[in-house]
Amino acid sequence: MKKSNTRFTRRRFIQKGVSGVAGVLAAGTMPGSASAGSETPASWLVPGNGFSNYGQPRDSRDSPIRWISADRSVPGAGVSWTPLHDLEGIITPNGLHFERHHNGVPDIDPDTWELTIYGQVDKPLVFDLNALHRYPMTSKIAFIECGGNSNSLWHSKPSQAPAGYVHGLVSCSEWSGVRLSLLLEEAGLKPDALWLVADGLDAAGVTVSIPIKKVMDDTLVALYQNGEPVRPENGFPARLLVPGWEGIVNVKWLHSFQLSDRPLMSRFDTVSYTDLLKGGQAERFTFEMGIKSLITSPSPGQTLSGPGFHELRGLAWTGNGLVARVEVSADGGKTWNEAALQEPVLDKALTRFRAPWHWDGNKAILKSRAYDSHGQVQPEREVLLANKGSNVYYHYNAIVSWSVNSDGSIHHIYT
Amino acid sequence: MGLFTIFIPEAYFRRGALLAGASVCLLVAFLLSQSAVAANPLPGLGRMPDASELAALTKHVFADGRGLPQGSGDTEQGREIYASLCAGCHGNEGQGGSAMELVGDRSLLGTEYPDRGIAVYWPYAPTLFEYIKRAMPPDKPYSLSDDELYSVIARLLELNKLIDSGQRVDAAVLSSMQMPNKDNFRSGYIETGRGH
Numbered sequence: 001m002k003k004s005n006t007r008f009t010r011r012r013f014i015q016k017g018v019s020g021v022a023g024v025l026a027a028g029t030m031p032g033s034a035s036a037g038s039e040t041p042a043s044w045l046v047p048g049n050g051f052s053n054y055g056q057p058r059d060s061r062d063s064p065i066r067w068i069s070a071d072r073s074v075p076g077a078g079v080s081w082t083p084l085h086d087l088e089g090i091i092t093p094n095g096l097h098f099e100r101h102h103n104g105v106p107d108i109d110p111d112t113w114e115l116t117i118y119g120q121v122d123k124p125l126v127f128d129l130n131a132l133h134r135y136p137m138t139s140k141i142a143f144i145e146c147g148g149n150s151n152s153l154w155h156s157k158p159s160q161a162p163a164g165y166v167h168g169l170v171s172c173s174e175w176s177g178v179r180l181s182l183l184l185e186e187a188g189l190k191p192d193a194l195w196l197v198a199d200g201l202d203a204a205g206v207t208v209s210i211p212i213k214k215v216m217d218d219t220l221v222a223l224y225q226n227g228e229p230v231r232p233e234n235g236f237p238a239r240l241l242v243p244g245w246e247g248i249v250n251v252k253w254l255h256s257f258q259l260s261d262r263p264l265m266s267r268f269d270t271v272s273y274t275d276l277l278k279g280g281q282a283e284r285f286t287f288e289m290g291i292k293s294l295i296t297s298p299s300p301g302q303t304l305s306g307p308g309f310h311e312l313r314g315l316a317w318t319g320n321g322l323v324a325r326v327e328v329s330a331d332g333g334k335t336w337n338e339a340a341l342q343e344p345v346l347d348k349a350l351t352r353f354r355a356p357w358h359w360d361g362n363k364a365i366l367k368s369r370a371y372d373s374h375g376q377v378q379p380e381r382e383v384l385l386a387n388k389g390s391n392v393y394y395h396y397n398a399i400v401s402w403s404v405n406s407d408g409s410i411h412h413i414y415t
Numbered sequence: 416m417g418l419f420t421i422f423i424p425e426a427y428f429r430r431g432a433l434l435a436g437a438s439v440c441l442l443v444a445f446l447l448s449q450s451a452v453a454a455n456p457l458p459g460l461g462r463m464p465d466a467s468e469l470a471a472l473t474k475h476v477f478a479d480g481r482g483l484p485q486g487s488g489d490t491e492q493g494r495e496i497y498a499s500l501c502a503g504c505h506g507n508e509g510q511g512g513s514a515m516e517l518v519g520d521r522s523l524l525g526t527e528y529p530d531r532g533i534a535v536y537w538p539y540a541p542t543l544f545e546y547i548k549r550a551m552p553p554d555k556p557y558s559l560s561d562d563e564l565y566s567v568i569a570r571l572l573e574l575n576k577l578i579d580s581g582q583r584v585d586a587a588v589l590s591s592m593q594m595p596n597k598d599n600f601r602s603g604y605i606e607t608g609r610g611h
Contacts, residue, residue, distance in 0.1 A: 071513065071514075072513060073503075073504055073513045073514070073553075074504075074513075074514075074553045074554075076553075077553065102550070103550065103553050103556070116464060116468075116472060117461070118464070118469065118472055123463060124463065124464050124469060125461030125462065125463065125464075126461060126462050126463070126464045126468070127460065127461045127462075131458075131460035131461065132460075134458060134460055135458050135460065136458070182457070182458075183461070185457065186457050186458075186459060186461060187461070197475060199473055199475075203550070203553070203556045204549075204550045204553075204556070205545065205546055205548070205549025205550035205556065207473075207475065207545075207549075211604055255473070256472060256473055258472075258473070258475060260477075262477065262478075263478075264475050264477055264478070264545070265477065265478035265538070265539050265542055266475075266542060266545060266546065267542055267545070267546040267550075270478075270537070270538050270539065270542060270600065271531075271536060271537055271542070274600070275603075276524075276529065276531075276536075278525070279525045280524035280525030280529070280599055281599050281600075281601060282536070282596075282599055282600050282601075283600075283601055283602070283603045284600055284601075284602055284603065285602045285603045285604035286603035286604075287603065287604055390527065391527075391529055
């Protein structure tokens with residue numbers, strides 16, 4: 001289990017270490033140690049550690065980690081969450097990008113890997129990895145959010161897990177790769193090529209149908225993630241980036257694209273990732289992720305160290321354009337103040353917001369509410385449930401509320 | 416052109432080769448202007464697959480049954496396969512367990528606690544073939560023959576009371592089957608693919 005407040009415990013740990021080491025040295029009688037006073041930082045007195053080929057976080061005991069939730073009988077089916085509550089800024093470190101796998105991470109040999117385009121095209125084409133790397137490259141900083149992110153909040157009791165372990169099936173990276181429209185232009189789309197059926201190489205038959213308009217607008221075959229080759233758990237050697245659309249269509253470990261006049265209606269098109277509405281109707285192809293935000297600090301599991309100044313920090317995002325405005329409330333939504341948005345605010349990327357808050361030491365209820373550039377507003381939970389019922393399972397984007405007690409502890413509540 | 420001068424080492428100029436440096440810049444600028452007006456800007460680095468590669472491509476099974484292979488199976492053969500490979504996770508009668516339910520009560524669909532079994536929720540029968548062939552059982556996908564797949568699907572349809580015991584299932588049966596929940600689905604995105 002994580003400590004209640006990583007930052008403060010870490011600071012104490014460092015201070016203790018410094019005074020301990022300095023004390024030992026000061027007591028020493030070796031020649032040359034006489035000038036080391038007890039106030040001298042210990043790191044001034046000894047050479048530091050050496051180089052590394054690939055840097056690692058400082059200490060595995062208190063570095064942010066993903067939490068894993070996997071099926072006992074199918075260990076490769078499950079998720080791991082990005083620890084949003086432990087992170088700052090808008091870019092997710094590659095080792096902390098969320099995972100949603102249906103049957104494990106496939107081991108793919110880049111030397112024999114190929115991507116095939118076939119179906120309703122003038123000429124089918126096969127690309128190997130070297131060929132793809134020679135294509136004109138483009139980058140986009142974009143979030144990917146699992147359609148099932150935050151889904152425990154459809155339930156009637158609010159989860160008390162740290163914020164990232166409820167809402168952290170969203171991450172944001174700079175994805176670099178080749179515009180899929182360019183490859184399709186080379187293959188030549190036939191007039192009835194209206195859907196792209198994208199097939200992954202994992203052992204779960206993950207195949208999804210994506211409308212050709214979105215494919216041609218801004219979909220990438222991503223080869224790089226934050227500057228390095230896409231990690232195996234994020235789709236090495238190539239994955240789709242379908243900006244702003246639910247995670248499942250951002251197919252990992254690409255194998256083939258079949259152009260089709262109709263959607264496949266795969267299990268992932270029709271049974272999973274469909275929204276079961278009240279009354280029993282279901283909506284499929286609800287691709288675009290809605291406007292959403294939450295305060296990541298302070299948040300459940302953390303404790304306010306005392307009254308006075310605290311900064312409310314959080315993330316907002318939308319699958320439809322840009323985050324235009326975020327408001328925060330410390331009184332459960334009676335009054336709202338506009339938060340500052342960290343520049344640059346990017347299309348379909350996580351957006352960091354911050355607002356100063358003076359805590360008077362009494363009970364408080366913290367909320368954030370986001371608006372996007374197309375006029376969508378993040379709904380209150382009761383409004384979302386009134387509109388859609390409580391069995392949707394996917395696409396939960398309601399306003400999140402944290403209750404602050406007078407002892408500084410923080411809990412998740414529904415209001 | 417200014418961009419290119421910075422890549423020429425300073426030493427080059429110190430040796431009095433200013434003129435040569437300028438010529439390199441002009442040459443680079445000339446080559447750039449040539450490539451910028453190339454008739455075909457597409458890299459063209461893909462290759463055409465040969466006939467055997469095309470034949471080996473994924474044959475997806477569409478909702479209308481396109482792509483279903485020949486072969487057939489019946490509920491009795493399916494009962495054995497289901498018991499040995501599926502029941503451990505999905506329950507003896509498909510009621511669910513560590514894996515999702517495959518049989519449920521359709522009357523609960525609009526209530527607070529709905530079931531999502533095959534007859535309750537899956538809108539198309541051919542999708543069962545596409546999915547089970549490629550994903551089940553999870554420790555050994557693609558291990559069932561087409562006949563075995565038709566058999567286990569027959570068992571699932573029997574458990575869901577969509578076919579009678581003993582009935583054979585093949586491409587024609589799956590393609591023509593009307594799933595009870597089909598009309599309850601609507602699309603958030605217009606299904607022409609062209610979008611809103």
